[in-house]
Amino acid sequence: MRRRLFTTQGQAASSKWTNIHALVRDQRLGILTLQETHLTPTLVDDIHNLFGHCLLIFNSSDPNNPTSSAGVAFILNREVMSTSHSKVHEIIPSQALLLTTTWHNSASLSVLNVYAPNDYHQQTSFWETLEEYWSDHALPKPDFMLGDFNLVEDPIDRSPPRLDLSAPSVALQDLQLSLNLVDAWRTDRPSERNYTFRTSSNSFSRID
Structure with missing residues (x-):
């Protein structure tokens, strides 16, 4: 199992997700957790349009100020794990997100991502x-x-x-x-x- 923590604050939007995609691909990370994502649903859709063939994004944003405050996300690598049974529970919007998934198609796995x-x-x-x-x-x-x-x-x-x-x-x-x-x-x-x-x-x- 390979997981990695990554904070996205301070990177230009144009290069951020290209770098994240390269990181997940090159290191064959199964799950990447992000904090300070500052993503809107529209931005998540745009990222899926670019990288959705290999990445699945679950994001929780601040409902009042999504582009400027907090935000947590899971990035799943479709190339190294099955995502068909993956789902998230939003516990505290933009600050706490629980991922439940399967690992190697059988073992259950739960990960709590907090900011x-x-x-x-x-x-x-x-x-x-x-x-x-x-x-x-x-x-x-x-x-x-x-x-x-x-x-x-x-x-x-x-x-x-x-x-x-x-x-x-x-x-x-x-x-x-x-x-x-x-x-x-x-x-x-x-x-x-x-x-x-x-x-x-x-x-x-x-x-x-």
Whole structure:
């Protein structure tokens, strides 16, 4: 199984999807998750017209401002996996999308793609809403949760090291516990430092 996380912010629209298509094709990725997609239904249709023979796109956009705010998507590679039984559940528009599909035509697979709020004061309710959603709906628990979390759970994931606000981190940990999820990367690399985001002041963090 091959999956990859990709953020599309900052790329020109004319080259973005050509690059994504090339990435999926050349690396033979089965599932690509995107955040900050800024896509409208019309744009999704246009992309399908260009690359629909090999890519299937599931997108969730901000209903009020789709081209300027958030957005999450799954890109499925039709050339390496069957997409006939694939479907998505929109949990929080533009911020949380659950994919259910089959892998190698038999094994079921569920993947949760999230784009958490940048504002720490909104993050606690975001993670709590996800936990409540699973309590209220008969959905499969995700085998994987990935995306842009916009926080870190451990000081080692920031440079210079520091803890984020405790309430959002606790809410995320409660969600992980309820869904039987762990930070697999950190579990496998308990002392490694590797960062996914850099600020203009040269601080680093692993928030993806």
